[in-house]
Amino acid sequence: MGVWVGLPPAKPASNEAAAVRASVRSYRKAHEVEVLRELAGLLEIPNVSSDSASIERNAEAIVQAYGRRGVRMELLRVPGAPPVVYGELPAPGAKRTVIFYAHYDGQPVRPSDWTGDPWKPVLRDGPLRDGGKEIPWNGLAAPLSPEWRLYGRSASDDKAPIVGLLAALDALRAAGRTPSVNLKFFFEGEEEAGSPHLESLLSANADRLRGDLWLLFDGPVHQTRRMALYFGARGVADVEITVYGPRRPLHSGHYGNWAVNPIAALVRLLGTMRDDEGRILVSGFSDDVRAPTAAEKRALAAAPPVDEELRRSLLLGRTEGEGAPLLDRLMLPALNLHGIAGGAVGPAATNSIPTEAVASIDIRLVPNQTPGRVRERIEEHVRRQGFTVVNEEPSAEMRLSHPRIAKLVWGAGYPASRTDMDLPVSRAVIRTVEEDRGEPVVNLPTLGGSIPMYLFAEILRAPVVGVPIANHDNDQHAANENLRLQNLWDGIEVYGALMARLGGVWEAEARP
C-alpha cells in the first residue's frame, strides 16, 4: 500500500479517518477546560524520580485516572525503582496488541531559574519569552486559544501524553467507538534518570508485556510544527579520557617544555580521533555501520529542510560533514567531545603545568555497532598513539614506568535501534497518522539522541515507533517547560486515530 513517505500529500484522508477525527475533535472542543484541568492536576504533583513519596503519589493518581476509564491497572515494581504504572484494556475481537509508552517522572528543576513554582501549573496567553500573560484558572471557558501554553514541569515531557490518552479514550467512548487493537499502557517513573531499571523490569514482566508494537509517546514534533514519527534512535557509548602530567602543578616557566604537559598530550590524542568535519579517524570504527535502507533514504529526502534556518539561528558559520543535511548526519555515528578540562582559563588561569587533563566524550552509535566493539577499537587506537591504556587510576609506580598513560573510564552504553520503515506495522502507523492529520508526517529513520529503544526490540522482540506530540519549542529539560495547547489537541486526535483505526489499517498493510 502506498504511504506518504517521501511524497507530497497525494490523497485525502479516508472517510473513516475523517469521521474518527471529527468525533474526537468535537468531544475535545466541548471538554477543553476539563482536559486541561486534569493535566494541571497531575502537574501539581512533583515528579523527580528520586523523590519517592511524590513519585508514588503520581503513580496512584494515574492508576485512579485510568481506572475510572475502565482500564485494568497495576503497578509493576522492581526493588529500588519507581513503579511502572501499567494498564490493560482489551479490545474484543482485536488481533493485535499495542503498548503505549510514556513516562510520568520529570527532569530535576532549579527553582530559581523558573518564573514561578515548577509544580504550580500556569496557563499563559503565549510563550513567556514573548511576554505571555497569565490566564486565571477560575472562569476558564472553551474555546481556549490554541496558542495558549501550559507552563510546568512535565507539561510536555511527558505528562501531556498520559492525560491526552485519557481524553482520547473518553472521546472514543462518547462517540461509541471501540479500540481497534488491544491496548496496554506502560508509564515509566525514572526515564529522566536514565531508566536504570527498565531492562530488569522488562525482563521480569516479559510475558505480560507481550505485544505487536510499542508506541513511544515522548519528545517534540518537527520544527515546522508538523507531526513527526521516529523509527529509531542512536545508541551511545561514553568515555572519559585522562592523561597525566606531573604529580603536582608546576610553574610553567621553570618547568615548561621539560615536564610533560598533559593538555598538549591530550589535544594531540583527541586530534587523531576525529577531524573537524566530524569524520571519525579511529581505524575500523565504522566497519559495522549498515547503509540506510531504501525506505530510510526516501524518508530523509522527503523531510522538510531545516538546516539553513537552524544554522543561522545557531550562528554556525559552517556545519560538520561538509554541509551534509542534519538528518543524513544522524544516520552516521558521532564522536562528540562534550567536555575538556585541564588547568584553568580566563581570570582563574595560572602559569602552571597541570597534573592531568580530561576529555569527556559521548559516542553515538548506529546499527550495527555495539558499545563493546566501539570500546575495543577506541582503546586499540589510543594504544596505537603510544599510550598505555588503563581503566583505573594508575599507581605511582605505573606512572613512573610508563611514558604515556591514558585512563579510559567507560559508561554502560547501549546500541542503536531502528525499526524497519517498510514493515507493515511501520507503514500502518505512518498511514494512520497521516490520514488523521490530512498531510504527510515527517518520518525520521532515527533520532540523533539516544533512548533505549533497543530494550523493547531486543527483550520483547517488538517493533517500536515514536509518536511525539509536544511543541518543539517547549523548553523541555529546562526552566519554564511548557506545552502549546494546539499540540495537546492534535495529540488527542492522533491518539484517538491510533486507538480506533490502527488495527484496520495494519490489517490492510499486512495483506500480501
Place this chain on the structure above:
Amino acid sequence: MGVWVGLPPAKPASNEAAAVRASVRSYRKAHEVEVLRELAGLLEIPNVSSDSASIERNAEAIVQAYGRRGVRMELLRVPGAPPVVYGELPAPGAKRTVIFYAHYDGQPVRPSDWTGDPWKPVLRDGPLRDGGKEIPWNGLAAPLSPEWRLYGRSASDDKAPIVGLLAALDALRAAGRTPSVNLKFFFEGEEEAGSPHLESLLSANADRLRGDLWLLFDGPVHQTRRMALYFGARGVADVEITVYGPRRPLHSGHYGNWAVNPIAALVRLLGTMRDDEGRILVSGFSDDVRAPTAAEKRALAAAPPVDEELRRSLLLGRTEGEGAPLLDRLMLPALNLHGIAGGAVGPAATNSIPTEAVASIDIRLVPNQTPGRVRERIEEHVRRQGFTVVNEEPSAEMRLSHPRIAKLVWGAGYPASRTDMDLPVSRAVIRTVEEDRGEPVVNLPTLGGSIPMYLFAEILRAPVVGVPIANHDNDQHAANENLRLQNLWDGIEVYGALMARLGGVWEAEARP
C-alpha cells in the same frame, strides 16, 4: 681571571674573603635572635600589594630600619602604585655603583590553607610537613638551630633579603669595614602583582637609578642547597584562544557531527602548534632564537644534575625534549598549554555541544625573540589552519559568515633577558660569591620563569644578576611559606661579601 664556572672547587677562598666572612659570621652568631626578631617584626605587617594602608606601613618600617643604619631613604612614587622604597649609601672612593633589588610585597593568601595566621610569624624546629614544633618567641637565645624555620608570608619571598641586608650592614660596621661599591637599595611593592608600574617608575627615575649593576635578591637557591646565581630570565607572551560552536549548547545526540564542535576544532588547532615533546611547530617561531654562548654552555654542563630525582618525585614517566636536561630545555622557548576548557567533565558533564572552547597559553621567550614577532607568527599560523583571526568577540554576523573563527587575546608580555656571563661584572659576582662560599656556585644562564629583567637592561642599560638566598623548599607563593635559618645566615654572609669585596674583585676582573 679564572672563575669556577663549571669547575670543581680549585682554590681556597682568598684570605680577604675568609676574613670578611669570619667577621660577618661572628657578628651574626652574636645577634641571631635580634636579626630574627627584626625579620619577624617586618613579617607582622600584611603586605598584599592591593592593601594600600598596610603597604604604606611596610614602606615606612623599611625606611625607618634603613634610616637607622645611615642609609639616605626616600619613597619613589608613581600614581596608583605602592611606593618603591629607595635608599642610597655612597662609599667614599668607590668607582662603581650597585643597586640591590628586593620586593616587600607578598603573594595573596588563602588564610584557610595556612596553619596559623600568615602574618603572625612562627618559629618551628623543622619543616611543618615533618611535624616541626613551634618554638616560643620569649626566652629565645643564640645559638639557634640552623634547621629551624621561620613561617609567615614573605618570610623567604621576599622580606628575608631586606632584613638580611640590614644585618650585613650592621656586621660590616661592627667590623670596621666599609662597602667597596656605592650602594643603592630598591625595594619594590608590587612584584607579586606583576610589577605593572615598574617600567614607568624606572623611566621616571632613570637618572637617580643609574648604576653599574643590578643585583636581584629574590628566588630560591639550588635544589642541592648550593648557592645559585642567575643571569637571565625567559620572557613571556600569553594568549587565550577561543573557538566557537553553536550560539547555545546543543544536545550532542540530536546535533552531534552536524553542529560544529568547538572542542574538536580547538584540539586540532592546538595539535598543530606544538607536539608532545614540546617542539613548537609554528613556522618561523624559532628563527630569532640565539644559540647559547660558550660561557652558557660551560655553566649548563657544570650544573649539578637534578633531572632524574625531579622526574621521579614528580611521577613523570618521561620528560619532553626526548629526555634533554631541564636546564638545556630552559634555553629554548616553550609553548605551554596551561589551561583548556569547554563543556564539562566528570559528574558535571552533560551531553551537549558547548558554545565555545578556550585554551590559555603562555609562551616563554628566549633571546632574541620579541612578543610582537611571536604574536605575528602565531596568528599567521592560526590563519594557515583555516581560521579567521580576531582579537575581540566576533559579532553574530561575523560568526555566521566565517566558517572558522579564532579569537586570540594577548597579554602585554615582555622579552627575555640574559646578562653575558663572560662580562667582567658577571665574573666578579661569581667569584665574590664563590670565594665567600668556598665552593662553586650553580650558575644559571637563565631562569625558566619570567621576571622583567629586561627593564633594567633596556631602560637603565645595566647588567643584572640574580642572587637568591631562600631555601628551595620554602613553599613560596603557597600556604605556610617559610625560611630555613641557615639560608638567612648564608645570605647575610653573601651580602656582606658583595658589599665589602665586589668592588675590588670587579676591578681585578676588569683589568685587561
